Amino acid sequence: MAFDSQYYNVGYLDRLSYQDTFVHRLDPRTKLITTLLFLFTVISFSKYEVAALFPFLLFPAIFLTVGEIPPGFILKKVLLVSPFAIFIGIFNPLLDHGQVAILPGLTLPAGWLSFASILLKFFLTVSMALLLIATTSFPTICHALRRLGLPSIFVSQLLFLYRYIFVLGEEVMRIVRARDMRSYGRKGTEIKVFVRIAGVLFLRTVERAERIYFAMLARGYEGDMPVSKKYHLTTSDLAFALSVIVCLFIFRCYPVTQIIGNFFRGIFS
């Protein structure tokens, strides 16, 4: 993907995260932990499990709608994201030849089932990770990480990184545009050109770091980044966390899809 579109995507996701909805207002720790629980639960299903994963779609659906995130955007990002899972998963149908009956008269190689399982898990995990960042601004995620005990140096790295992605992003954009303007229609960046762009950017970055350091010193910096913003767990946080956990537990331990399926089969037969 071209630099601009990737960069604009990051910017768009970032803007979404500053909206003000119920999901956005939840304590970042609650969201982080419930998301991790969700991910763990999803990947804990065995490799052939497909049906039991469907109920989990409820979570992204709720985040999408309550958090007012455009579904098309998330969907597109999920599809674009690293083809690695597909690349690895596609071997399953080729290598796993056992037959499984899906419907009366329809049998499929088991490999397709495990491939479908990988894809579904992939969709669930990727979309939830994206929805986490789309509904929680990055600085608040960092505060949550700090509160959860990650090293302060790591968290301040994240904060700087986040802040300067956008500054350097603009800078790269200017460099890339200047290059395009003078490359007379030749497409793509040759390695030589890339090395030069990256080299220039590298030096500018080191110099910028120096200026930032000055600005920090000007404001009393002596080696420790102050921690600010106290978050308080509210009842809606607890209620949210509790309902997520209960749902995860039910979806994990009871074959909800089967039960519903049986129920409807019962009605119609």
Add this chain to the structure above:
Amino acid sequence: MSHHIVEFKDVCFRYPDGTEALHNLSFRIIHGESVGIIGANGSGKSTLLLHMNGYLMPTGGTVNIGDLHLTRKTRREIRKKVGIVFQNPDDQLFMPTVYDDVAFGPQNLGMDEEDVQKRVRAALDLVNCYDLINKPPHHLSNGQKSAVAIAAVMAMEPDILAMDEPAANLDPKSRRLLINLLKTFEHSKIIASHDLDLIFDVCKRCIIIREGTVAADGPSQDILTNKILLEENNLELPLSLQRR
């Protein structure tokens, strides 16, 4: 009030690559003075300001701030007195939200959360940017960034204020607001700028720097009306005077 004096005596500075940016530069600013520093691109204005806080240490000569002589030992004390607003607000706003950024200084001074909040609010009100408090800097316009950068320094309540091109990105109204703000700041202030109208408005005194040394020093009334002197230094009369 000797502690608000800024004194440069025969200051020389050479960058590691050999560029001699300051050469035998001397001036003295007393408490409450407002001084404009002007000069062509590359004449050494930014370099000069970086000395006021000990980010750069003179390779020759001395710098005194108040009764402190600038050395590696005293510069931490000096930094509490001198607030510098740099040329590029992106380098100055390094925290992820406006609140965090303005609060950075007061928090480092060891103030408790409530006082910090008060300071942040006061500083942002000063530059008319209180609405931006929860935004990340990259969602601000350049002018808003400049304003917040000024607030971040003002929140430290410095005795001496130094600014490098404070009005560079501001629209006319914000620029006017800034000028009024600067007029209300009663301690010493030193402003490096190409905006000669702003200097003419805010600063009683004016220093022209050429090739790292003082080319002229005197009341703005005299210097900024001296067409020949200004043109020698790649400058021209302030617009407000040209019309006359």
Add this chain to the structure above:
Amino acid sequence: MHMADALISPAVGATMWAGSLAVLGYSSRKIRETIDNKTIPLMGVMGAFIFAAQMINFTIPGTGSSGHLGGGMILAALLGPYAAFVVVASVLTVQALFFADGGLLALGCNVWNLGLYPCFIGYYLIYKPIAGDGGNYRRIFIASLLSVIVALQFGAFSVVLETILSGKSELPFHTFVLLMQPIHLAIGLVEGIVTAGILSYVKNARPEILDTGAVSRPPAAGLPCKNILIVFVVLAVLTGGVLSWFASTSPDGLEWSIEKVTGKGELAEQEKGIAPVLKEIQEKTAFLPDYNFKQAHKEKPETEKVPAWPGIDTGTSVSGVVGGGIVLGIVFLIGYGIRIFKRQ
């Protein structure tokens, strides 16, 4: 190449998280001890640099495909291994969130694969000894090329191990290795050349940055090298041990413990604690008497012929297909409902 959540098992994910967190904690402590305040903003901005530079694709001559910068070695050469590791970890975290590259559970794997090897093996055992302090251009070139390639080989091999141990993929070990290692040799070659180019450029323009000047690094002499090796070996043995233990527990660790909690599977007979209660609820919630789950291990019907996959036979699959469709519908309706509700 980034590991993905969907390919790992909880056990592998958790183990790699633990491993990466341990190295992160250790590195953070080391940084506190050895570098000055100036390096903190430098690390942060360099992270942004790597992040931005990775978004610029370049064309690989003769192939028509495009590559991008790895970054670990550049960071290590500038900041030293500890700081570089922390920066790589933060870059990967931001990528996991903003690009969903890999994912949050696989983040532990990715930090390990893409951070640990370049910073500690590539830099300490290869780059540093060859390039020395500053060194000349030829040394920098050879050092970058070799260290990037070796680090990537380690990384690729770890991806293979993690995937195989997770058991979600059918790829046999040797095929997978034969697939991954050569691909990453090629990627490493390109990345190594690019890294060497950037480092030479920097050396040319601002030699002091890479030599000694701009950044204070932990002293190169003395203990680190041996220390690193020991820490690394211990971590490797630990990880290997834990991973294989988990892998041998079928189907896998978490699965096993969940079965224990809910009273499913082999442990259903043990009617103790909350298990019977849950079982009762389960029986009540089963709408149809012929609900497959209950039969599953009492009588073994015709499914015997088909290899026994957990919970897969015709009966359950029909319910699964029907239920899946309906669940999808319900989810859609709920989402749609919330949307309409919010509009008002």
